[in-house]
Amino acid sequence: MIFKGSGRMSTEKSELASVVAKATGLDSTELVTWIEYPPNPNLGDLAFPCFRLAKIQKKSPQQIAEQLAKEISGSNRFAGAEAAGGYVNVRLLRDKVATTTIHLARTATESLFSSQKMKGRVAAVDYSSPNIAKPFGVGHLRSTIIGQSIVRLLKANGCEVVGINHLGDWGTQFGKNIAAYLRWGDEEVVKQNPVRELFHLYVRFHDEAKDNPELEDEGRLWFKRLEEGDPTARRLWQWFIDESIAVFKKTYDLLDVSFDHYLGESFYNDKMEAVVDELRRDNLLVESEGAEVVDLSEWNMPPCIIKKSDGASIYATRDLAAAMYRNQTFGADTLVYVVGAEQTLHFQQIFKVLELMGKPWAKNCKHVSFGMMKYNGERLSTRRGKVVYLDDVLSRAVDEAAKIIESKNPSLSDKESVAKAVGVGAVIFNDLKTYRQHDVDFRYEDVLNFDGETGPYVQYTHARACSVLRKAEGMLGQDPVSFAEVTEIEWRVVSQLMQAAEYFDRAVAEYDPSLIARFALDLCQAFNRFYHDHPILTAEDPSVRQTRLALTDATRAVLNWCLTVLGLTALEAM
RNA sequence: GUCUCAGUAGCUCAGUAGGAUAGAGCAACAGCCUUCUAAGCUGUGGGUCGGGGGUUCGAAUCCCUCCUGAGACGCCA
Numbered sequence: 001m002i003f004k005g006s007g008r009m010s011t012e013k014s015e016l017a018s019v020v021a022k023a024t025g026l027d028s029t030e031l032v033t034w035i036e037y038p039p040n041p042n043l044g045d046l047a048f049p050c051f052r053l054a055k056i057q058k059k060s061p062q063q064i065a066e067q068l069a070k071e072i073s074g075s076n077r078f079a080g081a082e083a084a085g086g087y088v089n090v091r092l093l094r095d096k097v098a099t100t101t102i103h104l105a106r107t108a109t110e111s112l113f114s115s116q117k118m119k120g121r122v123a124a125v126d127y128s129s130p131n132i133a134k135p136f137g138v139g140h141l142r143s144t145i146i147g148q149s150i151v152r153l154l155k156a157n158g159c160e161v162v163g164i165n166h167l168g169d170w171g172t173q174f175g176k177n178i179a180a181y182l183r184w185g186d187e188e189v190v191k192q193n194p195v196r197e198l199f200h201l202y203v204r205f206h207d208e209a210k211d212n213p214e215l216e217d218e219g220r221l222w223f224k225r226l227e228e229g230d231p232t233a234r235r236l237w238q239w240f241i242d243e244s245i246a247v248f249k250k251t252y253d254l255l256d257v258s259f260d261h262y263l264g265e266s267f268y269n270d271k272m273e274a275v276v277d278e279l280r281r282d283n284l285l286v287e288s289e290g291a292e293v294v295d296l297s298e299w300n301m302p303p304c305i306i307k308k309s310d311g312a313s314i315y316a317t318r319d320l321a322a323a324m325y326r327n328q329t330f331g332a333d334t335l336v337y338v339v340g341a342e343q344t345l346h347f348q349q350i351f352k353v354l355e356l357m358g359k360p361w362a363k364n365c366k367h368v369s370f371g372m373m374k375y376n377g378e379r380l381s382t383r384r385g386k387v388v389y390l391d392d393v394l395s396r397a398v399d400e401a402a403k404i405i406e407s408k409n410p411s412l413s414d415k416e417s418v419a420k421a422v423g424v425g426a427v428i429f430n431d432l433k434t435y436r437q438h439d440v441d442f443r444y445e446d447v448l449n450f451d452g453e454t455g456p457y458v459q460y461t462h463a464r465a466c467s468v469l470r471k472a473e474g475m476l477g478q479d480p481v482s483f484a485e486v487t488e489i490e491w492r493v494v495s496q497l498m499q500a501a502e503y504f505d506r507a508v509a510e511y512d513p514s515l516i517a518r519f520a521l522d523l524c525q526a527f528n529r530f531y532h533d534h535p536i537l538t539a540e541d542p543s544v545r546q547t548r549l550a551l552t553d554a555t556r557a558v559l560n561w562c563l564t565v566l567g568l569t570a571l572e573a574m
Numbered sequence: 575g576u577c578u579c580a581g582u583a584g585c586u587c588a589g590u591a592g593g594a595u596a597g598a599g600c601a602a603c604a605g606c607c608u609u610c611u612a613a614g615c616u617g618u619g620g621g622u623c624g625g626g627g628g629u630u631c632g633a634a635u636c637c638c639u640c641c642u643g644a645g646a647c648g649c650c651a
Binding site for chain 2: 033036038039040043047049051052054055061084085086087131168171172173265288289290291293300301302303304305307308309310312314315318319339340341342343344345346348369371372374379401404405408409422433434436437438439440441443445446449450451452453454456457459460461463464466467468471472514518521522525528529531532533535536537538552573574
């Protein structure tokens with residue numbers, strides 16, 4: 001397993017592993033991966049299962065556990081250890097761990113998560129990549145949001161990142177767009193609402209083409225003219241692009257999404273022939289059914305078509321050209337594609353061809369795939385007009401947030417921008433928290449719910465911590481606050497903070513922001529419990545007050561970091 | 575037909591480098607605001623981890639098989 005042991009484990013785990021290593025003679029970097037967190041905190045803070053050791057040493061797990069418990073207790077580096085059913089349960093020096101963890105969280109928040117392992121590396125991340133003159137639906141949300149979050153995650157890990165919007169700005173559909181516009185379009189109407197209007201014209205073109213097949217020829221003709229550089233075709237095409245990007249940018253601004261480059265498919269039009277030449281030089285091209293392909297049967301894949309039987313290139317050629325451009329021009333040694341799971345085979349083929357071309361960076365290519373977005377159980381299809389517009393979703397979420405503010409906190413200042421942050425945050429977080437390969441059925445009731453495991457919940461917890469700290473103004477400096485005693489409920493918070501690096505390393509290794517969302521939710525839960533059960537500002541003992549404020553500040557800083565990485569606004573009040 | 579991915583509480587999902595009694599949230603019900611933001615906290619009910627075999631001291635997790643759903647499977651991207 002590639003990722004095994006690659007994570008920077010908590011310092012507490014490494015400490016335990018080194019004691020066990022000394023006692024057993026085994027490698028501590030291996031041992032550290034065996035260490036677990038006990039299912040019940042009453043059992044201990046860390047647990048070491050002895051079953052595997054039992055096999056090696058040919059002794060009973062219980063026997064080993066008891067012996068190890070003695071060694072660990074005797075080391076003075078832990079509060080205690082006891083054997084229980086083949087496990088050694090270890091209690092940490094909680095006051096010490098709390099003191100150092102909280103200080104780190106407050107003063108160097110990012111280093112609690114990241115050890116900058118990707119310093120010196122360069123990644124090109126391809127995300128969002130909507131089609132020009134097509135509506136930006138909820139279906140595009142996943143690539144956009146997950147991609148942007150991965151960009152931030154990699155940057156936090158010291159990686160240089162180039163964010164690329166690989167716009168769908170080329171293809172026969174543009175011939176249809178042009179033909180439809182020239183037949184029925186009106187410049188003023190298009191300017192009012194460019195993407196929706198162009199899309200309407202496109203849909204109409206399809207409808208009418210059913211009865212008038214000559215329309216298809218008209219579309220093909222206009223695409224041909226576009227390819228040949230016809231001025232009218234070029235002008236309209238460029239206009240569609242400019243208007244579409246302007247519309248997309250409004251949505252991106254709202255989502256706080258940005259790119260280093262907008263490089264659409266058309267950008268590679270003049271860069272594909274060089275790829276074909278290189279493939280030919282490498283003797284990778286073979287003729288098959290009139291087309292030129294790279295044979296991949298050895299790897300159980302269908303051939304990768306490079307040139308169609310009519311001599312034209314195809315998207316595989318384009319993606320190869322794009323990959324090479326990203327490597328050569330940006331110096332990217334890692335290429336990330338945040339694209340739906342339906343293109344899995346395509347990317348497997350592309351990556352394999354790059355490998356066959358002898359590109360050493362081919363092994364660092366990663367397709368971050370995700371399931372399909374559905375609506376009422378049905379596949380969304382832009383062509384058939386089945387679209388849920390992202391703008392509609394966002395504005396409904398913002399309206400809902402505004403309503404809730406009005407009923408819960410009407411005296412809040414800057415209500416409008418808070419409503420925006422909360423509404424948008426709910427939409428983003430909803431998409432990020434359960435990222436897996438599952439298809440998701442988009443439902444308004446889920447997105448508009450702000451209770452429980454949601455973005456607003458995390459934002460609320462952050463605001464809550466901020467509120468306490470505001471009222472404690474001047475009572476807390478940046479100096480380390482030393483814990484004399486940590487309550488069980490306080491410890492749950494510290495214990496969560498302590499695991500930040502493990503979550504982060506896995507999130508980076510698996511390109512999965514949902515782990516950060518999960519981490520933040522667990523932290524919120526622990527903190528809210530603490531907030532509910534313990535007085536902070538009104539704690540009688542001044543030193544207790546200090547430590548609780550420090551814990552609150554640590555939580556605030558860490559939630560702020562998580563929210564930012566995920567792309568949500570960390571509000572100070574809501 | 576072949577390949578890939580998925581199947582865990584009524585719903586949405588964690589857990590899938592094998593480990594202790596399978597966890598959250600939503601929804602339902604019952605509590606908690608004269609105290610730091612109740613978008614919160616606590617409790618109750620709810621499960622043959624799709625079915626069946628196997629490997630192992632131990633399986634939701636690994637292997638085999640079957641069932642169900644989605645996607646892909648050469649000139650769209």
